[in-house]
Amino acid sequence: MSARTRELLILILVGLITATGFASVYIARQNEISPESLSYAGFFFVLYLIAHVVARFTVPDADSYLLPMAALLTAIGLTEIYRLGPTDALRQGLWVVIGVAAFAGTLITLRHDFRRLESYKYLFGLSALGLLFLPALPKIGHSVNGARLWVRIGSLQFQPGELGKIAMIVFLAAYLHSKQEVLAQGRPKDFGPLLAIWGCAMLVLVATHDLGSALLFFGIFLAILYLATARLLYVGVGLVLFLAGSAGVYETTAHVRDRVTIWLHPWTTQAIPCPGHTALMPRQECASYQLVKSLYSIAAGGFSGTGLGKGTFTLPSGGNLIPDLNTDFIFSALAQELGLVGIAAILLVFMLFTVRGFRIALVAGDGFSKLVCAGLTFGFALQTFIIIGGIVRLIPLTGITLPFISYGGSSVVANFILLAALMLISQRANEAA
Amino acid sequence: MNARVRFLALSSLVMLAALIVASTYWQAWAAPDLANKNDNAIRQISEFTIDRGRILAADGTVLARNHVVHTNNRTYYYRRYPLGALTAAAVGYATQNRSRTGLERSASDYLTGADQSLAGALKQIGDRLLGSTIHGSDIRLSLNLSAQRAAMNALGANCGAAVAIEPATGKVLVLASKPSYNPNDVENHYGRVLGIKSPSCKSASALIDRATQGLYPPGSAFKTVTAAAALDSGKYTPDSSFYDPGYCIDYKQRVNNFTNHDQQGPESFGNLPLSKAFEFSVNSVFCNIGNALGIHKLMDYARRFGFGDKPPIDLPSSSLQASGLYSHGRLLSPSEDGFGDPGRVAFGQGNLLVTPLQMAMVAATVANNGVLMRPHLVDEVIRRNGKVDKLAPQSLGRVIKPETAAELTQMMEAVVSGGTGTAAQIPGVRVAGKTGTAENGPGRPNTTWFIAFAPADAPRVAVAVVLENQTGTGGTTAAPIAREIMQAILASTANSNP
Numbered sequence: 006m007s008a009r010t011r012e013l014l015i016l017i018l019v020g021l022i023t024a025t026g027f028a029s030v031y032i033a034r035q036n037e038i039s040p041e042s043l044s045y046a047g048f049f050f051v052l053y054l055i056a057h058v059v060a061r062f063t064v065p066d067a068d069s070y071l072l073p074m075a076a077l078l079t080a081i082g083l084t085e086i087y088r089l090g091p092t093d094a095l096r097q098g099l100w101v102v103i104g105v106a107a108f109a110g111t112l113i114t115l116r117h118d119f120r121r122l123e124s125y126k127y128l129f130g131l132s133a134l135g136l137l138f139l140p141a142l143p144k145i146g147h148s149v150n151g152a153r154l155w156v157r158i159g160s161l162q163f164q165p166g167e168l169g170k171i172a173m174i175v176f177l178a179a180y181l182h183s184k185q186e187v188l189a190q191g192r193p194k195d196f197g198p199l200l201a202i203w204g205c206a207m208l209v210l211v212a213t214h215d216l217g218s219a220l221l222f223f224g225i226f227l228a229i230l231y232l233a234t235a236r237l238l239y240v241g242v243g244l245v246l247f248l249a250g251s252a253g254v255y256e257t258t259a260h261v262r263d264r265v266t267i268w269l270h271p272w273t274t275q276a277i278p279c280p281g282h283t284a285l286m287p288r289q290e291c292a293s294y295q296l297v298k299s300l301y302s303i304a305a306g307g308f309s310g311t312g313l314g315k316g317t318f319t320l321p322s323g324g325n326l327i328p329d330l331n332t333d334f335i336f337s338a339l340a341q342e343l344g345l346v347g348i349a350a351i352l353l354v355f356m357l358f359t360v361r362g363f364r365i366a367l368v369a370g371d372g373f374s375k376l377v378c379a380g381l382t383f384g385f386a387l388q389t390f391i392i393i394g395g396i397v398r399l400i401p402l403t404g405i406t407l408p409f410i411s412y413g414g415s416s417v418v419a420n421f422i423l424l425a426a427l428m429l430i431s432q433r434a435n436e437a438a
Numbered sequence: 439m440n441a442r443v444r445f446l447a448l449s450s451l452v453m454l455a456a457l458i459v460a461s462t463y464w465q466a467w468a469a470p471d472l473a474n475k476n477d478n479a480i481r482q483i484s485e486f487t488i489d490r491g492r493i494l495a496a497d498g499t500v501l502a503r504n505h506v507v508h509t510n511n512r513t514y515y516y517r518r519y520p521l522g523a524l525t526a527a528a529v530g531y532a533t534q535n536r537s538r539t540g541l542e543r544s545a546s547d548y549l550t551g552a553d554q555s556l557a558g559a560l561k562q563i564g565d566r567l568l569g570s571t572i573h574g575s576d577i578r579l580s581l582n583l584s585a586q587r588a589a590m591n592a593l594g595a596n597c598g599a600a601v602a603i604e605p606a607t608g609k610v611l612v613l614a615s616k617p618s619y620n621p622n623d624v625e626n627h628y629g630r631v632l633g634i635k636s637p638s639c640k641s642a643s644a645l646i647d648r649a650t651q652g653l654y655p656p657g658s659a660f661k662t663v664t665a666a667a668a669l670d671s672g673k674y675t676p677d678s679s680f681y682d683p684g685y686c687i688d689y690k691q692r693v694n695n696f697t698n699h700d701q702q703g704p705e706s707f708g709n710l711p712l713s714k715a716f717e718f719s720v721n722s723v724f725c726n727i728g729n730a731l732g733i734h735k736l737m738d739y740a741r742r743f744g745f746g747d748k749p750p751i752d753l754p755s756s757s758l759q760a761s762g763l764y765s766h767g768r769l770l771s772p773s774e775d776g777f778g779d780p781g782r783v784a785f786g787q788g789n790l791l792v793t794p795l796q797m798a799m800v801a802a803t804v805a806n807n808g809v810l811m812r813p814h815l816v817d818e819v820i821r822r823n824g825k826v827d828k829l830a831p832q833s834l835g836r837v838i839k840p841e842t843a844a845e846l847t848q849m850m851e852a853v854v855s856g857g858t859g860t861a862a863q864i865p866g867v868r869v870a871g872k873t874g875t876a877e878n879g880p881g882r883p884n885t886t887w888f889i890a891f892a893p894a895d896a897p898r899v900a901v902a903v904v905l906e907n908q909t910g911t912g913g914t915t916a917a918p919i920a921r922e923i924m925q926a927i928l929a930s931t932a933n934s935n936p
Binding site: 073113228231232235272287289290297298300301302303304305306307308311315320321326340341344345348349352353354356359360363366367372375382383384389390393394397398399 | 439440442443444446447449454455456457458460461463464465466468469472473475477478480481483484486487499507509512514534541586638
């Protein structure tokens with residue numbers, strides 16, 4: 006069986022799972038949604054068939070599991086977004102179309118040799134910085150929950166950091182690939198650019214107030230640095246620098262300090278002062294309201310969950326129990342409706358995707374491809390860890406999106422480009438073999 | 439470079455695996471804890487999407503039913519209590535804002551259908567998957583509504599409580615506490631419930647179920663337990679002779695009979711048998727018995743009657759109190775120093791505190807030939823498919839020998855026929871009882887008691903009544919209330935139990 010035929014068969018399976026998901030949401034909530042919305046599943050399947058056909062022509066020998074796994078994750082996300090609010094699902098559906106178009110566009114544009122990107126490395130580096138600092142600009146920059154990650158132009162709103170992340174990985178891979186030998190010798194003057202990157206990560210942290218994005222960028226940077234130079238010492242020094250920088254930001258930035266306090270002590274037994282309110286109240290009803298409500302949602306799912314469409318996310322009066330449920334907190338919505346069984350399955354898909362990504366990096370023939378591929382895959386895994394880890398209280402909560410699942414256009418488009426990149430590298434590696 | 443890629447892959451997988459571990463922690467390990475947090479709205483709301491079963495009185499009258507509200511495409515089942523305050527002590531309430539109490543809390547598994555057999559549980563999982571509403575089972579209580587009404591009316595404006603039990607089965611027929619509250623007010627008019635005042639007691643605390651939670655000194659009503667211990671130990675018979683000088687020497691101090699408002703007749707009885715001392719509630723005699731038995735022997739018998747632990751009734755543990763010897767609000771265990779003073783405890787003073795439910799269990803045990811039955815309110819569970827599960831009575835074991843019970847019954851009958859409890863007489867029915875009038879300090883009003891059962895020869899009801907802040911005695915204040923409750927029960931069971 007060819008790689009693409011296997012991909013098609015798995016896609017059909019994913020299509021069936023998607024149809025089941027939409028059908029169960031429809032059965033549970035038929036008094037508020039119309040049967041036409043069931044056509045989502047069909048529409049979705051056709052969309053992925055198109056992606057498959059493009060892949061068949063451009064990357065026939067690429068990994069056959071990545072596209073179906075991405076399809077499954079977007080389908081799970083879209084099903085849950087649809088369950089939480091059918092209007093958001095329509096918009097998300099459009100973003101998935103754009104995402105698939107970006108996927109197809111990337112495959113078609115770079116089908117001959119993606120490695121020529123290496124020569125544009127400074128362009129990538131500059132655009133990465135530009136995209137990262139875009140939200141910090143006055144007028145168009147926009148804060149959500151105290152973190153300045155968004156750009157809003159008219160009614161269009163997106164998180165440029167998502168695309169910035171990919172540009173940054175391409176730049177780092179290209180730069181470190183070219184300086185590999187020099188850096189491995191460890192001469193002080195070669196560390197200039199690295200310190201510059203560290204400085205930039207810290208600037209991002211200060212400018213956007215977001216520990217999560219800073220952690221993500223710096224984590225990716227250290228990973229690629231380690232891959233290119235084989236020096237764990239660099240990683241150690243880097244981590245120390247990052248921790249020192251974070252401590253500094255912790256001391257000076259109230260927002261970051263609050264996040265850490267919420268992480269360590271979400272519940273208080275006593276009423277404490279609450280910013281924006283005159284009355285004293287326990288922290289779980291004030292600063293850590295969102296985190297605590299989300300934990301209740303996860304716990305309510307238990308082992309098997311309430312079933313799709315049967316979870317409790319609104320008060321009898323109609324108000325929302327958990328703010329930002331379909332973006333930052335989609336995991337806790339899924340945890341309530343699918344339970345531990347469903348959540349473990351989703352996390353296993355994330356793990357499988359990561360394994361496939363690293364496998365491509367292992368078989369890739371050249372250093373640049375290896376660095377890009379491993380960097381992108383590591384970024385994917387780290388981003389998943391940072392957002393879900395925040396929700397399950399492993400680390401302080403930060404507002405970044407869950408790859409492929411969260412509601413949000415920039416995230417969907419960026420992840421489809423990442424998918425295309427992995428498949429291009431896979432194609433080249435398999436072709437050579 | 440591949441070794442480094444593998445290392446990075448391994449680190450990534452460890453990070454993602456940590457997420458599965460953390461999710462398991464929240465969804466399996468910490469879930470019960472989080473479910474009980476009082477700001478956990480999800481749990482509270484989702485419980486109100488279950489079509490809870492009704493709570494019925496013994497005659498089928500609805501005590502709790504659902505009030506169905508459709509909002510925002512969901513159906514919520516809120517609770518309504520058609521009889522309001524009448525049965526609040528037993529039924530309790532289930533609300534979104536104030537969680538649950540009473541049977542609404544302790545019988546929730548029946549009411550939500552969560553107690554099902556495997557087949558039932560599978561159907562419930564099926565219902566959940568299909569998105570259909572979960573239907574709970576109805577429960578039928580043993581509460582006798584006419585007697586409950588009689589008890590609440592007879593308690594009137596007093597602060598106090600009454601419990602009636604069917605001796606042979608442990609079925610609770612009456613569970614009354616005054617002042618009471620309207621459970622329909624709890625959800626949206628909680629202030630009203632908190633604002634309930636009573637002319638008879640300083641802190642009305644209407645939400646306290648005095649029948650199961652109220653701790654009172656039992657006074658002479660406890661002499662029933664002392665007499666049971668005395669007779670059952672074989673050291674005494676009803677004819678054992680005593681000399682009453684009008685006081686007893688306890689810890690080298692004179693304890694006068696005069697302080698015993700319950701006592702009838704002269705201040706000093708001189709020579710008299712145990713049966714007469716019981717009939718006229720002579721403190722000095724019981725003081726001497728207590729000293730002779732010792733505190734451990736005495737409290738060992740009390741423990742057999744159920745003292746020392748919360749009664750195993752089907753109400754939530756949080757609304758129960760254990761009867762026994764207390765010090766500064768803490769229940770003492772027998773191994774502790776200064777456990778109790780046998781002389782004073784023997785006639786129901788000292789550091790002894792009891793609940794009406796416990797005293798009703800004492801009366802019911804004597805009535806049931808010395809065997810204690812587990813008191814229970816839920817009589818049967820009526821499934822949605824019409825299947826009825828009857829809950830079998832449960833014996834908690836023999837407390838005293840049948841002969842002891844028979845002798846004690848005779849002594850208790852004498853109390854009602856010619857002693858301190860004549861106000862409990864019912865024409866044509868032999869009634870056995872014991873009065874109690876506990877002092878709360880000089881110049882302060884008394885706590886009065888009456889425990890009884892009837893008919894003495896074939897008991898169908900055992901009852902305990904307590905009243906706070908009384909100037910009269912147990913015989914004049916509590917005995918008439920006990921009589922009315924017993925009459926109501928005997929009248930309503932006359933047909934079914936010829």
